[in-house]
Amino acid sequence: MRVALFVPCYVDQFYPQVAIATMQVLEKLGCTVEFPPNQTCCGQPMANSGFEDQQAGCNRVIVDAFRGYDYIVGPSGSCVLHIKQHLNHEDETTAAQIRSRVYEFTEFLTDVLKVKTIDARFPHRVGLHQSCHGQRGLHLSQMSELVAEPFSKPEQLLHMVEGLQLARLDRKDECCGFGGTFCVFEESVSAKMGKDRVADHERQGVEVITGADMSCLMHLEGILKRQQSPIKVMHIAEILNGA
């Protein structure tokens, strides 16, 4: 199984350890992982600001980088969803193939690799942040709005980790307020939403906030650090990698 590693731009630049952990977990699970070097961004910052046509360069880069792989896996639900919904290229056959073969890291583990056990230990109290695009867009977890059977792919994986104690949040799937460019153009509401999320995790006494989307965690980390909180953020791949 040839798996291409999709590393979103901000993970590449600011969180290399998350990409390394993602790669290592996949390798431990028997995948042949390749990192196509010429990749940049899913195009979401431009498209979500209304400039869909300005993501043409990104589309070109994605199609060139990920052509021909069995699977493409990335540690960010939001970027994966954007590719799934908005990758557009004159080579529609390849674009369609990429759209159907791109997976967020946790869903790839539960749905494709069908992982039943994970060799990892993490004796800490952990809060899971459900990122909206992963949850409501990719259906990584059931959303609280629907009258439907609950499930959660990230939780399913975290339960396999030895010693990990998963906290219950007061609001299990409220948005953290990152929202891409929203975090600067609507700074006050964005920061307030982040502070409220952090407070919920604090109330449950967590030591670590984890999630399947590093962008939300980057925002929450910014707030935690400003508050000089002892709570850390870690991408779920880092925990599943044995930490």
Add this chain to the structure above:
Amino acid sequence: MSVHPNKASQPHAELAQQFNKDEDRVNWHDETLWWIRQKRDKAAWSVPEWEWLRQTASDIKAHVLSNMHDLLTQFEAQALANGASVHWAADAAEHNAIVHRILQENKVQQIVKSKSMLTEECGLNEYLHEHGIDVVDTDLGERIVQLAGETPSHIVLPCIHWKKEEIGELFHQHLHTPKGNADPQYLTGAARIHLREKFLTRNVAITGVNFAIAETGEVVVCTNEGNADMGTHLADVHIACMGIEKLIPQRQHLGVFTRLLARSATGQPITTYTSHFRKPAPGRQLHIVLVDNGRSRQLGREAFRNSLKCIRCGACMNTCPVYRRSGGHSYKYAISGPIGSILAPNLDMRKHADLPFASTLCGSCTNVCPVKIDIHEQLYQWRQELYKEGLAPKGKAVSMKMAGWLLGKPALYRLAGKAARTVLRLSPFVVKNSLNPWYKQREMPAPPKQSFSEWYAKNKKA
């Protein structure tokens, strides 16, 4: 508190920032609305076929939107046969003029009005006030904001931004209740006495319309306070104002919507009153004003047409994490929150260009919506539309063009990334300053020496 929402000109982000100056108040506002969202969840879970109901309601409305012409003419014919008068208004101005003309014909200067978001949308109160007509809103929440010189901040809970102590003070000033009395039951009693006199003396009652049934020509009005009934039963003239999208084909479809409406709105199984108005009593008048005001245009916009399915329950506001933390008035439109943000640009794209950006696109609105409007997808689409119409801010357009260009060139991107990280490490003051909105309440991520691509090139490429 004194902002007249329709007159504020600042963008949503600025008004939201003002709202956030009082953090305790934001917490209170957020928790109050979240409590209603939780009540809604509980009510929804009490109906095992909830998701089926949502789909069915959405499908019925899809049928209505595809058959507007036939259903509207059927409704008109039935209503006329019932003895009602039917008026057609192309826009807000025509609507207001029609209502004014009916008042003039009946020589009436003072009227009562129950909740109608359509009349808010059309600015009827202001228009009638300018023409010397005294309008008393009889919904308690609406009366409160009216006494305060404001407009509703929420379509179902008009004064949700007011605390009971503040209402006590307002009533002390206007209704002469004892100073410092903020007991909700007492204040409601005072409002009841105050409104009773209006009900008894006013001869024209305006109501909104929740549903209009094409098959029978009747209109259905849902309230909790019975104020629509009190108004119409005591007046000789009832004017029911409705947007043309309020239609449903048959009476048998109504139950689908009444089961969804109150549960979605407040978590009640049903509104206290669900009143059907079919024909005027002998010697009385029933006027139905059918208003377009941009709805036909929205119907023609493929990406946005199903926003017209909205039944005005307000669930998208209660669930919206941005609405809860920015307040309804920051939207500067009669219908605030996520649904308002996709309806308002249809009426005036330039004026409401900020609203589609007042969202993180989290998608909670779409999934709580009882008629399954894809609200967050439409917010995304409006952003594209605004850019195409040249209404995107210039600075944003330039920076997004540059970003798009750079991200289309992997080698250059890697170089720029490395340069930026080096600058951040060596001269953090470049971003750690008050000009950077991120840094105001958040630390910057620590820039690592090596990007993942650099690490991979060194450690993995063999």
